[in-house]
């Protein structure tokens with residue numbers, strides 16, 4: 001059982017000795033092999049291995065140790081010496097394992113052999129690869145293709161991901177959601193609508209040329225620590241960072257560079273945020289409206305603030321937007337954002353006075369009911385002064401999984417219009433399906449209504465990452481086929497369908513030996529740069545296969561023979577798959593194998609960066625939000641907005657441990673962060689156990705019990721706790737209106753003792 005969390009002030013900055021201690025602890029707990037340490041030296045270096053943690057850039061001139069605390073944790077976690085073997089499965093039934101914590105399941109170690117679920121004994125039992133592929137192929141042939149979904153969690157590299165998308169379409173569906181559907185799909189849809197780009201418009205270089213960064217809803221210290229180096233450099237050359245976040249996250253406050261012995265010894269951190277604005281959850285539209293209002297006031301007062309030439313030549317809708325900003329009253333902006341007029345005016349002044357501004361954002365914006373509109377508001381602000389499509393400026397989402405952006409780029413998408421189907425027809429000689437496929441939310445709806453019959457997961461832990469788990473988990477077990485291509489055991493594997501397989505794969509740091517020798521794979525970072533990555537470690541078990549080999553073998557077992565489908569040749573030499581990618585996307589991926597080892601990666605380009613707007617109007621579009629608040633604020637007593645968070649001791653559903661060092665919280669994840677004033681108002685006390693119940697009108701009870709009240713500096717009326725423990729509270733239909741990204745940062749809840 002978890003001890004209640006002991007909140008204590010963490011005095012250290014992000015980085016520094018604290019992060020080194022964090023790494024050493026995980027190295028010990030994860031029982032990393034000695035080879036793990038050698039791997040760290042090669043991490044994120046040209047011709048080396050690319051970190052499997054986040055999607056931050058791998059710069060052309062890497063540091064001696066170009067990795068962070070979390071990248072190091074991910075590597076040692078992958079290279080543990082523990083094994084989850086057939087003996088383990090024979091000792092534990094599925095029903096028994098279902099009672100284990102997420103942490104303990106993964107601690108069983110690396111999966112070492114393919115396994116098949118045996119309902120009679122309620123255990124996973126060994127199966128040969130050939131038997132598994134043949135049986136999966138037979139069942140897929142029997143099932144109606146549109147009743148099957150192929151999910152991907154953004155880790156698998158471009159080559160296996162490309163083949164996975166092609167396989168789905170040959171089989172007959174576009175049901176290709178990925179983790180992006182719970183993450184930055186708001187960006188893919190929202191940003192595309194306004195500037196015609198589904199991805200960020202910046203390159204790494206831009207961070208050396210900006211004068212201000214508006215930094216919203218992203219926690220760099222925890223989730224993408226390597227960004228702290230360029231942020232620190234930017235601050236030291238005078239760039240002003242304006243942070244918008246309900247929590248005063250350490251990484252946005254100060255940073256000690258662990259690569260800098262001078263700073264490590266003196267321990268004098270660099271202050272990061274020039275201004276820290278503790279916006280109410282869901283208050284960003286209002287806050288940005290306030291900033292825009294100030295910019296317009298400055299234009300009226302001083303002139304020359306707006307970039308009129310840019311607005312005239314490139315934009316549409318600015319007149320309506322300006323009228324809306326002028327008409328919106330400060331009292332409403334202050335009420336919804338929770339920020340004062342003076343604070344927002346100061347931020348507006350920084351914006352108006354900076355030549356080059358970058359807008360950076362993460363889940364605080366995307367996981368909201370009106371997340372797309374919040375992104376539209378950020379773009380409105382940037383467009384006012386032409387801050388998109390030139391050096392040192394732009395709109396930059398920070399992506400999550402290391403290749404999540406790349407998976408979308410090479411065709412893992414439920415939206416057929418985003419995929420060059422004509423090219424697929426030409427290259428592979430078949431008619432790709434044109435009917436739109438499932439997002440994750442739509443797949444889950446199909447699980448609930450029984451129309452989903454089959455699930456293949458290329459990585460991930462979907463059933464644990466999604467909303468409404470108490471409803472979804474029982475229905476998930478009615479699936480006829482579940483197949484998991486995975487590295488470690490997780491909760492989704494413990495919901496077997498009638499026929500279920502766990503197929504263990506190599507991790508990126510391991511040598512991937514195929515017929516023509518060791519293979520390189522490629523990945524894409526948040527800045528649309530593509531890198532080769534080669535693993536050199538000995539595989540965790542001789543019975544592992546690569547993700548590509550598994551995908552190709554299932555495809556071969558399922559699909560009829562076709563003269564243009566060469567699954568074995570593609571598996572034997574990944575260069576053949578890169579050639580297919582290059583033929584499918586010639587503008588972006590020409591000469592891919594030759595270019596993949598370019599230091600710093602090769603840039604696949606982005607029209608919006610060149611001010612070519614692939615929007616409906618052909619212009620960059622201003623939008624007028626239809627609400628100021630992404631959350632319907634219910635000010636009634638006892639009603640709160642709940643934010644679900646990550647700690648620095650987890651990677652999504654992989655929980656390394658119970659330390660949230662940067663927030664000064666240790667010992668338990670079953671906690672709810674609450675403002676001391678609210679605690680007193682509610683008649684509660686620190687450490688009291690409470691339950692949260694979702695405030696919804698659909699008659700479904702969604703409750704999580706046993707959460708310890710933990711005082712924290714968070715705006716009144718809001719609460720925070722951990723993902724995935726609180727996922728049962730998120731209603732499935734509570735998602736961004738445009739993209740269906742679950743609104744995990746704005747859940748209306750009530751709190752009660754218990």
Ligand SMILES: Nc1nc2c(c(=O)[nH]1)N[C@H]1C(S)=C(S)[C@@H](COP(=O)(O)OP(=O)(O)OC[C@H]3O[C@@H](n4cnc5c(=O)[nH]c(N)nc54)[C@H](O)[C@@H]3O)O[C@H]1N2
Nearest residue numbers: 217218219223244281282362363364400401646650651652
């Ligand atoms: N160590 C570690 N690294 C990771 C991950 C991990 O789990 N652990 N996950 C990876 C993945 S897949 C992703 S997508 C990224 C996620 O990285 P982030 O985008 O940083 O995601 P979160 O930590 O979920 O939340 C981001 C921040 O949003 C703030 N926030 C919440 N609500 C609001 C709001 O309404 N407005 C504003 N302005 N801020 C708000 C929260 O306080 C939090 O600081 O990280 C990646 N990297």
Ligand SMILES: Nc1nc2c(c(=O)[nH]1)N[C@H]1C(S)=C(S)[C@@H](COP(=O)(O)OP(=O)(O)OC[C@H]3O[C@@H](n4cnc5c(=O)[nH]c(N)nc54)[C@H](O)[C@@H]3O)O[C@H]1N2
Nearest residue numbers: 153179183459460461465485486487488490652653723744
């Ligand atoms: N409430 C709430 N819910 C959320 C979020 C939130 O902030 N709040 N965040 C959302 C976001 S941003 C995301 S991205 C999703 C994450 O959803 P997923 O991507 O589905 O989940 P992960 O926890 O990253 O998946 C971990 C599992 O992946 C497998 N794995 C690890 N490495 C590899 C590999 O190299 N290859 C293969 N094949 N398998 C591997 C392991 O078996 C491991 O158990 O969760 C979403 N859900």
Ligand SMILES: [Mo]
Nearest residue numbers: 179183400401
């Ligand atoms: Mo993510």
